[in-house]
Amino acid sequence: MTEGASRGRDEELLLARISAAAGRAHLGRRRATYQAPLTERGIWRTAAAGARRLLRAGGRRRPGSGGRLDLYEHGMTVAVDGRIHVIRYDTTVVRRRGVLSPRGTTRAHALIDVNGERIVLRCGDFGHPEVWGPEIRRAVTDAQLPRALAALARGARLDFGPVWITADEVGSRRTSLSWAEVERIEIFNDSVAIRASGRWLVCGTVASEIPNLGVLHALAGHLAGAERDDARSPWEPWSCS
Incomplete structure (x- = not known):
């Protein structure tokens, strides 16, 4: 199997897992998807500070494993390095944070998932933060x-x-x-x-x-x-x- 075909298969399996997790949490219809940015070599950048917070201690980078943020009617999923976090808008707690990044301090969003774990999303961790950020705020409110x-x-x-x-x-x-x-x-x-x-x-x-x-x-x-x-x-x- 070629590298491209293998990556495509991995993405299909990830999407199936995300859809299943969203279904179990009754998040409703998927509205939008935002991917983690690509590096200059075309590999998903999943080892950012936000990803390390998701993985906590012992997390390791898997090149090409991807990362994505999916927004649904009643919540969202965050997938990084094969791990999927589910957040419901009606039960989460959101705080704004200032966190360090390679370019200095940037704003971030700290949320609580359905298992009580804190998830930190930096503005640069997924594409188009100027779109998904306000949408999350509006949906939670x-x-x-x-x-x-x-x-x-x-x-x-x-x-x-x-x-x-x-x-x-x-x-x-x-x-x-x-x-x-x-x-x-x-x-x-x-x-x-x-x-x-x-x-x-x-x-x-x-x-x-x-x-x-x-x-x-x-x-x-x-x-x-x-x-x-x-x-x-x-x-x-x-x-x-």
């Missing part, structure tokens, strides 16, 4: 927002790391404000800032400590009636620029 709003309506308190909210208030550490006072909640110099009564109150909470930042932002928009502008919003955690 859309999947989790209705349940969060229902919980608040029942009187629950929701914790986003050091930030907490109820239907009436938002708080962090010893600070709390009623939603009637809040005009906007934004990220300022990587800290959470609340604009209330025409003044900014910086909570001193690092944005990377906050899980599901997009969900918190959407809830703030509902509860504070803040005007939302995704085109310039500093809450946007997925830009690779």
